[in-house]
Amino acid sequence: MIIPEGTYKARRKRHDFMVSPKKGTEYISIVFRISPDQPHAGDLVERQAWLTDAAMDRTLADLKLLGWDGVDIEELGPLDNEVDIVIKHDYDDNDRPTARVAFINEVGAVFGGRLMEKGQLRKLAERVKSRQSGGGGGGIPKAGGGKDIPF
Numbered sequence: 001m002i003i004p005e006g007t008y009k010a011r012r013k014r015h016d017f018m019v020s021p022k023k024g025t026e027y028i029s030i031v032f033r034i035s036p037d038q039p040h041a042g043d044l045v046e047r048q049a050w051l052t053d054a055a056m057d058r059t060l061a062d063l064k065l066l067g068w069d070g071v072d073i074e075e076l077g078p079l080d081n082e083v084d085i086v087i088k089h090d091y092d093d094n095d096r097p098t099a100r101v102a103f104i105n106e107v108g109a110v111f112g113g114r115l116m117e118k119g120q121l122r123k124l125a126e127r128v129k130s131r132q133s134g135g136g137g138g139g140i141p142k143a144g145g146g147k148d149i150p151f
Contacts, residue, residue: 002089002097002098002099003034003040003043003045003087003099004039004040004087005087005088005089005099006086006087007084007085007086007087007105008034008035008038008039008040008084008085008087009034009035009037009038009082009083009084009085009107010032010033010034010035010038010045010082010083010084010085011032011033011035011080011081011082011083012030012031012032012033012066012079012080013031013032013033013044014030014031015028015029015030015031015076015079016028016029018048025050025051025052026050026051026052027048027049027050027051027059028048028049028051028059028063029046029047029048029049030046030047030048030049030062030066030079030101031044031045031046031047032044032045032046032047032085032101034085035082045085045087045099045100045101046100046101047062047085047100047101047102047104048100049062049063062104063076063079065081065083065104065105065106066079066080066081066083066104067079067080067081082107083104083105083106083107084104084105084106084107084108084109085101085103085104085105086101086102086103086104086105087099087100087101087102088100088102
């Protein structure tokens with residue numbers, strides 16, 4: 001059974017330096033084992049971390065998340081940090097899905113800003129309630145309703 005798309009905690013099981021068969025592009029095949037406390041625990045999934053000029057910075061950042069010291073790529077070390085892997089599906093010519101690791105992130109990373117503090121969330125809730133009751137902006141806009149939505 002294929003691993004569903006989503007985010008899972010995992011650790012590197014093994015890695016190999018590879019060359020793609022068609023174009024000869026260098027990459028690192030990193031095989032992850034999903035952590036015991038996760039759905040699909042023990043399942044394996046691969047990340048192909050490309051070593052092209054365009055992808056190099058991302059690949060090196062991924063290696064550092066896994067525990068590489070950033071000194072010598074020939075000596076990556078144990079790479080034993082637990083990380084969050086984001087699994088996406090690719091489809092072959094027969095429309096059969098395969099799971100792949102699309103992203104490697106620090107465990108529990110929050111993207112797109114910082115978490116709101118309780119006081120800030122309380123003020124937001126008050127503004128929303130005021131707006132809904134007509135006290136500050138004319139209520140909730142209708143779905144698909146207008147060119148004046150400011151985002």
